[in-house]
Amino acid sequence: MKFTKMHGLGNDFIIVDNIDKKIEPVYLANRASNLCNRNFGIGADGLVILSSSSKAPFRMNIFNPDGSEAEMCGNAIRCLAKYVWDRGLIDKTTFSFETASGIKEVNLLISGQDVDAVRVDMGEPVLDSEKIPVEGSSRQVMNESLLIGEMELIFTAVSMGNPHCVIFVPDLEAAPWESWGAVIEKEPLFPKRTNVEFVEVINSGEIKVKVWERGVGPTLACGTGACAAVVAGVLTGRLLNAVEVHLPGGALQINWEKSQKVYMEGPAVEVFNGEVQ
Numbered sequence: 001m002k003f004t005k006m007h008g009l010g011n012d013f014i015i016v017d018n019i020d021k022k023i024e025p026v027y028l029a030n031r032a033s034n035l036c037n038r039n040f041g042i043g044a045d046g047l048v049i050l051s052s053s054s055k056a057p058f059r060m061n062i063f064n065p066d067g068s069e070a071e072m073c074g075n076a077i078r079c080l081a082k083y084v085w086d087r088g089l090i091d092k093t094t095f096s097f098e099t100a101s102g103i104k105e106v107n108l109l110i111s112g113q114d115v116d117a118v119r120v121d122m123g124e125p126v127l128d129s130e131k132i133p134v135e136g137s138s139r140q141v142m143n144e145s146l147l148i149g150e151m152e153l154i155f156t157a158v159s160m161g162n163p164h165c166v167i168f169v170p171d172l173e174a175a176p177w178e179s180w181g182a183v184i185e186k187e188p189l190f191p192k193r194t195n196v197e198f199v200e201v202i203n204s205g206e207i208k209v210k211v212w213e214r215g216v217g218p219t220l221a222c223g224t225g226a227c228a229a230v231v232a233g234v235l236t237g238r239l240l241n242a243v244e245v246h247l248p249g250g251a252l253q254i255n256w257e258k259s260q261k262v263y264m265e266g267p268a269v270e271v272f273n274g275e276v277q
Contacts, residue, residue, distance in 0.1 A: 003035075004083060005042065005271040008075030010220030010249025012271070013062075014044045015083055018051045025049065025061070032063035035276065042276060045216050048076045050083065053098040057090060060097045064215030071101040072161030074223015074252075074264050078118040081106040082268040085115055101161025115268065122224070122262040125231045126159035133163065135189050142235055148183055156232040160262065162214070163194040164228035168238065172200035172208050181212025195222065197229045201238050208246045220249030227262045230254040 001023065004015040014035055016028060032047040034040065046062050053059035060080050062070045077097055084090045085108055093108040105121040126132060127140045134141050134157045141157035146165075156166045165184055169175045177198040184196045196212040209229050211222040226245040233239030234256060245252045252266040 006079040011075040013048045036065035056096040056098040066215040068215040078268040081118045082115045119265040132159040158228040160224040165194045166197045166232035197225045199229045204240045221247040226252045
């Protein structure tokens with residue numbers, strides 16, 4: 001099986017081109033854990049499968065290292081957008097992918113024939129607790145309390161096609177975010193589990209974020225997580241609509257006007273190609 005290794009700000013993926021449908025999707029899904037294993041496999045934060053679609057030029061499916069399927073991944077879709085352009089599978093700079101969370105449009109920012117960055121229409125954030133989902137009565141989950149042991153954390157919940165729990169902290173480096181994230185991901189409050197973002201506000205247009213990704217653990221970047229962090233920051237009055245998000249792997253530009261779509265812009269890099277038995 002041929003594959004391409006790519007990353008978006010260090011959030012890395014195994015790309016498998018299955019447009020010709022030579023490989024059964026269930027076979028790929030069942031191999032995600034082994035392929036993503038960094039000691040016994042190729043190593044990645046996710047397995048991304050490119051296939052054809054009747055609703056868009058392409059379809060993207062992404063499987064986490066624990067074998068679960070993610071509804072959407074902002075870094076992965078930027079990588080896949082660059083992949084199809086570089087291989088001549090598309091000749092337009094604006095096109096779309098079908099994903100498990102709906103149709104997502106991408107716009108390639110090109111210099112000559114090289115992709116400098118990819119701008120993604122991430123859609124409108126979902127704020128209804130029943131759709132995120134978060135347990136309890138239907139509501140907008142903003143500045144609610146969550147107990148981790150004896151520690152009270154204040155969170156805002158957002159879905160960007162996948163669930164996010166956003167927690168603002170005064171000092172990101174001092175926060176035990178990995179231990180908190182491991183617990184919060186599996187909190188019964190989140191029936192489909194959740195991604196967790198820990199956010200330090202630098203100023204109204206700039207934040208630092210670390211992400212505990214559902215089914216993965218700590219990652220160097222998370223596109224949907226960056227979007228969720230900005231949405232939560234705007235909703236709670238901490239941020240303006242255009243924000244530079246600093247993640248361990250680099251920066252993303254996120255823009256959100258209330259009641260409108262979220263736009264994410266960032267790079268995608270091809271690392272190497274290979275074959276695996």
